[in-house]
Amino acid sequence: MQVGLIGAGNMARALARGWGDPVLCADPVAGRAHSLAAEVGGQALDSNPEVAQRADVVVLCHKPAQLEDVAGEIGGTAKAVVSILGGRTLADLEAAYPDTPVARLMPNTAVEVNKGVITYARGARVDDDLHASLQDLLGRLGHVIEVDEHLIDVATGLNGVAPAYLALFVEAWVDAGVKHGLPPALASELAVESAAGAIALLAAHQGDTLGVRRAVTSPGGVTAAGLAALERRELRAALLDAMDAVMTKLGR
Numbered sequence: 001m002q003v004g005l006i007g008a009g010n011m012a013r014a015l016a017r018g019w020g021d022p023v024l025c026a027d028p029v030a031g032r033a034h035s036l037a038a039e040v041g042g043q044a045l046d047s048n049p050e051v052a053q054r055a056d057v058v059v060l061c062h063k064p065a066q067l068e069d070v071a072g073e074i075g076g077t078a079k080a081v082v083s084i085l086g087g088r089t090l091a092d093l094e095a096a097y098p099d100t101p102v103a104r105l106m107p108n109t110a111v112e113v114n115k116g117v118i119t120y121a122r123g124a125r126v127d128d129d130l131h132a133s134l135q136d137l138l139g140r141l142g143h144v145i146e147v148d149e150h151l152i153d154v155a156t157g158l159n160g161v162a163p164a165y166l167a168l169f170v171e172a173w174v175d176a177g178v179k180h181g182l183p184p185a186l187a188s189e190l191a192v193e194s195a196a197g198a199i200a201l202l203a204a205h206q207g208d209t210l211g212v213r214r215a216v217t218s219p220g221g222v223t224a225a226g227l228a229a230l231e232r233r234e235l236r237a238a239l240l241d242a243m244d245a246v247m248t249k250l251g252r
């Protein structure tokens with residue numbers, strides 16, 4: 001299935017790296033499309049309609065506000081459209097592409113290392129063959145979860161933002177280690193590897209956060225002291241506020 005990318009920014013690059021196949025792409029900044037095609041193979045084309053003509057499926061990787069303008073260019077040409085545009089609903093997409101099968105997804109940048117988490121909502125015009133092909137294509141990027149479309153926005157507050165939230169958490173954690181004398185490279189290795197191991201442990205325990213926490217928290221011990229400090233600084237409240245901010249930004 002030949003993929004065409006409309007826009008060659010951060011998310012397009014992450015998707016293309018994850019697939020590792022030649023892509024067709026176009027971007028207003030031609031150099032961006034050329035460097036992406038040079039990296040993963042394929043071709044940077046001069047215009048969005050050329051991408052749509054030659055691709056089996058077009059992935060919209062431009063900004064959400066550009067939906068209607070881009071649809072005006074490629075609406076009659078694209079054979080199938082997959083959108084990653086934050087906050088743009090299937091109804092918006094199907095109105096912009098009235099004659100085309102459309103699916104809506106929300107990936108995260110971990111697709112680059114085939115560890116993405118992708119929520120997927122199938123549009124009404126996506127037939128079973130296309131659905132199966134998209135599942136295969138997306139499955140190569142990580143973990144695909146088909147959800148009711150109305151859940152994609154709130155899910156974005158978990159999967160879409162996850163690389164940024166975890167990066168911030170790890171960065172602050174490393175700085176704390178450095179403050180107390182760890183060399184930065186060692187602090188970074190400890191934090192990244194420990195975070196990866198802890199996530200694997202949580203997955204092995206079916207997301208049982210309480211069980212995993214209890215197993216490492218001796219009464220009156222070191223971990224209990226650290227957790228109490230995090231609770232005092234209202235980590236939970238900060239995450240609630242962050243989710244509220246995401247929903248506000250998405251207009252929900």
Ligand SMILES: NC(=O)c1ccc[n+]([C@@H]2O[C@H](COP(=O)([O-])OP(=O)(O)OC[C@H]3O[C@@H](n4cnc5c(N)ncnc54)[C@H](OP(=O)(O)O)[C@@H]3O)[C@@H](O)[C@H]2O)c1
Nearest residue numbers: 006007008009010011027028061062063064084085086107
């Ligand atoms: N970044 C994430 O983690 C993430 C996660 C999930 C979904 N998304 C969604 O992915 C989309 C892209 O996000 P991003 O972070 O990759 O943004 P980005 O880095 O700014 O990439 C968007 C690219 O699209 C180009 N573009 C603008 N107008 C275009 C047009 N008419 N035709 C073709 N390309 C056009 C932009 O060029 P200019 O810079 O010249 O405008 C830019 O190179 C957004 O809709 C976002 O909601 C992002």
